[in-house]
Amino acid sequence: MTREQRRKTEGFIALLLCTMAAFFGLFWLVYILGDVLYHGIEALTPSLFMSDPVPPGVEGGGLRNAFVGQILITVFAILIGVPVGVLGGTFLAEYARGRKIARLISVLSDIMVSVPSIVIGTFIYAIMVKPVGHFNGWAGAVALAVIMIPVVLRTTEDMLSLVPWTLREAAFALGAPYYKVIVQIVYRAAATGILTGILLSIARVAGETAPLLFTSFNNSFFSLNMQQSMASLTVTIFQYAMGPYHTWHVQAWAAAFTITLFILILTILGRLIIKWRYR
């Protein structure tokens, strides 16, 4: 083999391996999604959303308590996490723009985004469950909010930084104080971006399980009381999938299907908005 041929063959093999890697990744995505779809759809019944769990062995029953609990915990997490995240991001991108402190908090937030969520679960357990003496829905909501804050904060900071500085100067020239400029000009210009960040952060926390295990725990009964332990879809999936009953497994697949669908729709929506707004 000549030198040229060897180089060509080597290149061909290497590029072939890279192509195979790409299809390897695609393969898992299709396999996992296909599996969740296949098992989930056949288990999807109206009673899944309408009725509460029944004792194992009894036919029927659903996961209404888990759906409602999941929604309550997530909504309260959003109500706590989004304002703090957006305001914090505003400080970094506006008042502290270019300062060392902004850089530091920004880096710390990036690290916080990837800190193991189970550690946050143990932290909230120590400050919100142990003093009260029992698991409660609020602790779950706060744990999710803690995960959400750095995500929203960073995207808000990035989105506000994209707004041209001249836009602010134009408003300053009219005599507007800075807070008015931020609220009425900068927020409006960056609204879609911030909204996308919020959507993606909801997608991130909606599938979290580990931080809920020690905070909101689980509840086999329908409950709207945030002061008591509360069921969530993800913890229910964990309990049901590890459990011994076939009916539990079927319901776990249905719950997995619903939550995956919800998260994928949010993610795709977020990407589409970014693409449409910032192309």
Place this chain on the structure above:
Amino acid sequence: MATGLKKTPMDAIFLSVTAIASFTVVILIIGILYVLISESSLAITKFGFIKFLTSTDWNPVKQSFGALTNIYGTALTTVLSLVIAVPVGIGIAVFVTEISPNFLKGPIGVAIELLAAIPSIIYGMWGLFTLSPVMSKFIEPFLKKIFAGVPIIGILFQGMPMGIDILTASVILSIMIIPFTASISRDSFNLTPTVVKESAYAIGATKWEVVKNVVIPYSKLGVFGGVVLSLGRALGETMAVAFVLGNNHKITTSLFDAAATVTVTLANEFTEADTDIYLSSLFYLALVLFAMSFITLAIAKYFLIKAESKYSR
């Protein structure tokens, strides 16, 4: 930036509210550290630091706790998953940036992002019901047949393939972290100036030689940062491995054995801890995990920042 502007009382209020909001991140990090240390103080005084990290004893009945089996499990699954995920992730990045026709770039990018968006509990459940039977019936017996007789490597493939073991957990973990490695490598590759690549092509380099000798050396800082970030992610992953790892507090040498990671131990035992010292040891474990992942992520961030400032020059 806003000096010399008209100051109103509202402005001061808004400034302080946003400042407090952004400092919550700092408060949270310090708070987590403080709470974890104070909750684990009982275990820290009883077992010390070195002894806790090097003891393999995890015995709730005798109330004696050491973290080594957990740390061993975490390290082993993390390293194995990186062995699979890093080449695949970099391969995907090369494919997307250099090989793929334009119409495929978008869809594959989206697919990688979706893979990253799937919650870890779905990975775990899928691993338990779908991957684990496949592993125990086909892949693990196959590996055993090939490698079990080979000296040294053979140790890794001893025992009965059950599907609930280190290998299955590592495979799931690797699928989870492929997207992180791939997307950061892709972003770093994309930053290579076209001119540099074109000059290499002009002197007759093949596409692979350009990737190997120009693109990868140019973007190695970013790629390395991405790998370390994936490592940090894998360290703290809980639900994806909780289903398929068993909860076995032993140092095992075979990939077909059940094991325990720090996260799996926390997930399985935290709500069952019935004595103060047991709970305190679990908090200690959480503290060790927090410290490990924080340091890893900080290193990753350091390399990514360095890479960023190098490219923006």
